[in-house]
Amino acid sequence: MAHRRHLRDRVIGASLRLLTGLPLRVNHALGAALGWLAWALPTRSARLTRINLRLCFPDKDPAWHRRVGRRSLMAMGQALTESPWLWAADPRVLERLVEAPPGFARLRERPSGHALFLVTPHQGSWELGGLSAAMLGPMTVLYSPFKTAEIDRWVREARASTGATLAPADRRGLRLLQQARDRGEILGILPDQSPRGASGVFAPFFGRQALTMTLLPRLLRGRDDPVVFVFVERLSRGRGYRFHEIEGDRAVADPDVTRAAAAINRHVETLVRRCPEQYNWAYKRFHPAPPGMPARY
Numbered sequence: 456m457a458h459r460r461h462l463r464d465r466v467i468g469a470s471l472r473l474l475t476g477l478p479l480r481v482n483h484a485l486g487a488a489l490g491w492l493a494w495a496l497p498t499r500s501a502r503l504t505r506i507n508l509r510l511c512f513p514d515k516d517p518a519w520h521r522r523v524g525r526r527s528l529m530a531m532g533q534a535l536t537e538s539p540w541l542w543a544a545d546p547r548v549l550e551r552l553v554e555a556p557p558g559f560a561r562l563r564e565r566p567s568g569h570a571l572f573l574v575t576p577h578q579g580s581w582e583l584g585g586l587s588a589a590m591l592g593p594m595t596v597l598y599s600p601f602k603t604a605e606i607d608r609w610v611r612e613a614r615a616s617t618g619a620t621l622a623p624a625d626r627r628g629l630r631l632l633q634q635a636r637d638r639g640e641i642l643g644i645l646p647d648q649s650p651r652g653a654s655g656v657f658a659p660f661f662g663r664q665a666l667t668m669t670l671l672p673r674l675l676r677g678r679d680d681p682v683v684f685v686f687v688e689r690l691s692r693g694r695g696y697r698f699h700e701i702e703g704d705r706a707v708a709d710p711d712v713t714r715a716a717a718a719i720n721r722h723v724e725t726l727v728r729r730c731p732e733q734y735n736w737a738y739k740r741f742h743p744a745p746p747g748m749p750a751r752y
Contacts, residue, residue, distance in 0.1 A: 471539040471606070471609055472539075474536050474537075474539045474540055475539050475540050475542075475543040477540070478693065479537070479540060479552075479693035480692055480693030481693075482533075482536050482537055482540050482693070483533045483536070483537060483689070483692075483693050485532075485536050486529070486532035486533035486534070486535055486536035486537060487529040487530075487532055487533055488532070489532035489535065489536070490525075490527075490528040490529035490530065490531055490532025490533065491525065491528070491529055491532070493528045493531075493532065493737075494524060494525045494528045494529070499737075500528055500531070500737035501524070501528065501737075503736065503737050503738060503739065503752065504524045504527055504528060504736040504737045505520065505524055506751065506752060507736040507737075507740060507741070508520045508523060508524055508731075508736055510661070510663055510741065510751065511660075511661035511662075511663070511736075512661075512731070523731050523732050524736065526732035526733075527731070527732055527733070527734060527735070527736050527737070528737060530579070530689065530732060530733040531735055531737060533689060534579075534580065534581075534582070534689075534735075537580065537582070537689075538582050539609060541580070541582050541583055541586060541613070542582075542609055542610065542612070542613030542614075542616075543613070546586075546590055546616070546617050549583065549586055549587060549590075549617075550587075550590070551695075552583070552695040552696055553583075553587065553695060553696050553697075553698065554690070554695055554696065554697045554698075555697075555698070557587060557588075557685070557698040557700065558683075558698070558700050559571065559573065559588070559591075559681075559683045559685065559700060560591055562681055562683070563591050563592060565639060565681070567639060568637075568639050569639055569679075569680050569681070570635070570636040570637075570638075570639050570640055570641070570642055570678075570680045571640075571641045571642070571680065571681055571683070572641075572642050572644060572671065572674070572675070572680060572681070572682040572683070572703075573585075573588050573641060573642070573643050573644070573683055573685055574644045574645075574646050574671065574682060574683065574684045574685065574703065574719070574722070574723075575643065575644070575645060575646075575684075575685050575686070575687075576645070576646055576647045576684075576686065576723045576726060576727065576734070577645065577647055577648075577734065577735040577738075578686045578726060578727060578730070578733050578734045578735065579686050579687045579688050579689050579696075579730070579733045580687040580688075580689050580696055581645070581687065583687050583696055584685050584686075584687040584698075585614065585619060585643050586613070586614070586616075586617045586619075587617075587687075588641055588643065588685075589614070589617040589618040589619040589641070590617050590618065591641065592618070592640065592641055593618060593620070593635070593638070593640040593641065594618060594619045594620065594635075594640060594641035594642070594643060595619070595620045595621075595622050595631055595632055595635035595640060595641070595642055595643070596614070596619055596620075596621060596622065596642070596643035596644075597622050597623075597624050597628055597632065597643070597644070597645070597670075598610075598611075598614075598621035598622060598623060598624065598628070599623075599624045600623070619643070620635070622635075629670075632670075632674060633674065636674055636678075636680070642674070644670060644671050646667075646668065646671065646684075646719050646720075646723055647723055647740065648668065649665070649666050649739065649740065649742060649743075650666060650667070650668040650669070650670075654668060654669065654670070655667055655668050655669055655716075656669055656712055656713045656716050657713075657745050658713060658716035658717040658719075658720050659717055659720060660720040660723070660724060660740065660741075661724055661727075663741055663751075664741075664744075664745045664748070665720065665740055665741050666742075666743060667716040667717075667719065667720055668716075669712040669715065669716060671707060671708075671715070671719060672707060672708055672709060672710075672712050672715035672716070672719075673712070675707065675708035676708070676710065678708070679705075679708075681702070681703075682702070682703030682707055682708075683700050683701070683702055683703065684700065684701040684702075684703055684722045684723065684725075684726055685698060685699070685700050686698075686699040686700075686726040686727075686729065686730070686733075687699075688730055688733060689733060699726060699729060699730075701722050701725060701726060703718075703719075703722055704718065706718035707719050707722070739751070739752050
């Protein structure tokens, strides 16, 4: 068994290194092809994507669902293949790929003691969003280790290469985030993952109740730190990336975490509506269902 895992990790490592050597346009074409196959074949990803699009956009016709679903999985394929490319790229190369400097860069000079919360849903190139933000100053992000050792090593080294500190997704990680907040650093938050147990509340997302994490309002409690919601759009034919940003309103820090979670979901929904083709619809966003409601999947 150990020999098999070692061989698997070596194969994965070789594949990752191969992806770093491809021109970005070719890399994206390969990722799009993988995503197209995931849509065309009877895969779990295609099934979940179809269900989520019907739940979130019931007013759209089947042709729209098919078009957006196919493009979404193609975008997720690109996110998969581009990640090792981005991890291995020189920071100066990453800067040149961005169409214009992100607006939140102006918050580099914040009042002393004020942190900057960057909230990035699973849309577009969230990897580039984190790598770019870490170039602006000290940054701490929650991190769930990959099961595959080779991938985990790549991710850790890459995210650290532009200055990010990785905080494990446990109590120790929460303490690291709190310490980074108190030092006035940048904190990276992924808002659209279903939390576990009592760490979330149900709040509307595209008109449906979704279990939503409360980490952000808990970290913001009693503070007035700036919050920016960010989506990094992947441009066609490897031309680069474009940042989309929404400044979070004070509702995201509401002492009532249910109201805060609803505000967070509204901001994420606004970004998703700008480009639903680049959102990750292939996971169980509405699982578990609220008590007394039927399972969505």
